[in-house]
Amino acid sequence: MLNATFTAPDLDTFCQLDRLGLTATGQRIEPHRSVLECRVLEPDNWCHRCGQQGVSRGTVIRRLAHVPLGWRPTMLQVRVRRYRCPDCRSVWRQDTTAAAEPRAVLSRHAALWALKGVVIDRLSVARIAAGLDVAWNTANDAILTTGQQLLINDPARFDGVRVIGVDEHVWSHTRRSSKYVTVIIDLTPICDGTGPSRLLDMVPGRSKKVFKTWLDGQTTAFRDGVEVVAMDGFTGYKTATTEELPEATAVMDPFHVVALAGEKVDQCRQRVQQATLGHRGQSGDPLYGIRRVLHTGADLLTDKQISRLKAVFARDEHVEVEATWGIYQRIVAAYRDPDRAAGKKALQAVIDDLTEGVPKQLKELITLGRTLTRRALDVLAYFDHPGTSNGPTEAINGRLEHLRGTALGFRNLAHYVIRSLLDTGGFRTELHRHL
Numbered sequence: 001m002l003n004a005t006f007t008a009p010d011l012d013t014f015c016q017l018d019r020l021g022l023t024a025t026g027q028r029i030e031p032h033r034s035v036l037e038c039r040v041l042e043p044d045n046w047c048h049r050c051g052q053q054g055v056s057r058g059t060v061i062r063r064l065a066h067v068p069l070g071w072r073p074t075m076l077q078v079r080v081r082r083y084r085c086p087d088c089r090s091v092w093r094q095d096t097t098a099a100a101e102p103r104a105v106l107s108r109h110a111a112l113w114a115l116k117g118v119v120i121d122r123l124s125v126a127r128i129a130a131g132l133d134v135a136w137n138t139a140n141d142a143i144l145t146t147g148q149q150l151l152i153n154d155p156a157r158f159d160g161v162r163v164i165g166v167d168e169h170v171w172s173h174t175r176r177s178s179k180y181v182t183v184i185i186d187l188t189p190i191c192d193g194t195g196p197s198r199l200l201d202m203v204p205g206r207s208k209k210v211f212k213t214w215l216d217g218q219t220t221a222f223r224d225g226v227e228v229v230a231m232d233g234f235t236g237y238k239t240a241t242t243e244e245l246p247e248a249t250a251v252m253d254p255f256h257v258v259a260l261a262g263e264k265v266d267q268c269r270q271r272v273q274q275a276t277l278g279h280r281g282q283s284g285d286p287l288y289g290i291r292r293v294l295h296t297g298a299d300l301l302t303d304k305q306i307s308r309l310k311a312v313f314a315r316d317e318h319v320e321v322e323a324t325w326g327i328y329q330r331i332v333a334a335y336r337d338p339d340r341a342a343g344k345k346a347l348q349a350v351i352d353d354l355t356e357g358v359p360k361q362l363k364e365l366i367t368l369g370r371t372l373t374r375r376a377l378d379v380l381a382y383f384d385h386p387g388t389s390n391g392p393t394e395a396i397n398g399r400l401e402h403l404r405g406t407a408l409g410f411r412n413l414a415h416y417v418i419r420s421l422l423d424t425g426g427f428r429t430e431l432h433r434h435l
Contacts, residue, residue, distance in 0.1 A: 198426030
């Protein structure tokens with residue numbers, strides 16, 4: 001920059017003390033932290049009860065953890081003046097709510113810095129506590145409280161939601177508590193092409209009652225605005241949607257339809273394996289050797305994989321596996337068809353073929369046909385509502401798994417719900433406005 005102009009250093013502005021209603025009067029550098037001595041700018045010397053001017057009765061010190069300056073934690077040593085009213089004898093202190101919440105250990109800027117570390121930088125609470133030189137519980141309480149006040153409790157975050165996804169999630173891998181929760185995802189940005197999906201809420205349990213109760217607890221405007229609900233094959237979510245959102249379209253997303261068909265391929269392979277060889281799959285067994293190839297789309301198979309499949313399917317005892325695999329490939333091909341109308345027609349043909357005339361030996365296809373026939377409207381609705389897949393929901397589940405690893409696990413479900421919302425609730429842009 002040419003002709004750069006510098007002003008005299010201003011410690012209050014540099015440390016953002018002026019925005020907290022404080023001014024620095026001294027500083028001290030200790031081996032592991034920096035200490036700024038401050039005083040409150042506003043005198044606040046008028047009695048809050050009778051309005052008389054108070055008399056100074058000395059000062060008290062309030063210590064607040066502040067935003068780290070460099071690698072050193074920073075502490076504010078605020079001298080708060082005490083006053084006494086000569087008439088009504090009441091005693092009060094200077095107002096410091098601009099600097100921090102009552103009884104808080106972190107300044108308002110420090111609380112925002114800690115929240116930013118969790119939401120934007122995705123740091124662990126332990127790392128944030130070390131940066132502020134406070135206890136883990138102190139940093140965690142400040143993060144959760146500030147996050148709820150600024151982000152989670154904002155009713156506007158439910159505005160404009162037209163497409164939601166619902167799925168189950170395993171939050172705990174221990175036996176001490178219920179390990180399943182129902183997650184509700186906003187898929188509207190995916191459908192509109194405006195951004196990624198975001199977590200709306202997480203409710204303990206996985207049942208029709210859980211999802212129905214959550215929908216019933218939302219505003220009428222929210223329920224009226226929901227047009228599409230993407231879900232897996234669980235009937236409870238479907239029933240809850242029908243009862244609470246009668247105008248919304250239920251969509252059984254392709255992720256779970258393909259996964260269901262792939263599960264039937266595995267079950268058929270395992271059954272035939274046991275019937276022909278009398279044991280579970282082992283290295284060297286033909287069917288066991290192609291277990292992963294069976295889940296690869298036909299258009300993605302290499303020449304070597306095609307040769308391996310042909311060699312296995314050439315044996316008469318594997319004909320049931322070949323038939324089940326063929327249905328699986330037809331379902332995958334229908335979803336991959338660039339022409340949605342043609343894809344819908346192809347999948348309808350698969351459902352029609354599975355409705356009747358399936359040999360009784362193909363037990364897995366009979367079961368699959370019953371499920372697809374019962375949910376045919378939901379399965380085919382995907383082609384009329386592009387983007388309504390629970391794939392983004394599974395992606396958020398993966399991010400929650402990463403969050404649990406960063407935190408080395410969670411024991412408290414309420415804590416886990418708030419941390420999950422902060423991590424995957426789409427608050428990064430919103431939080432930048434407060435910084």
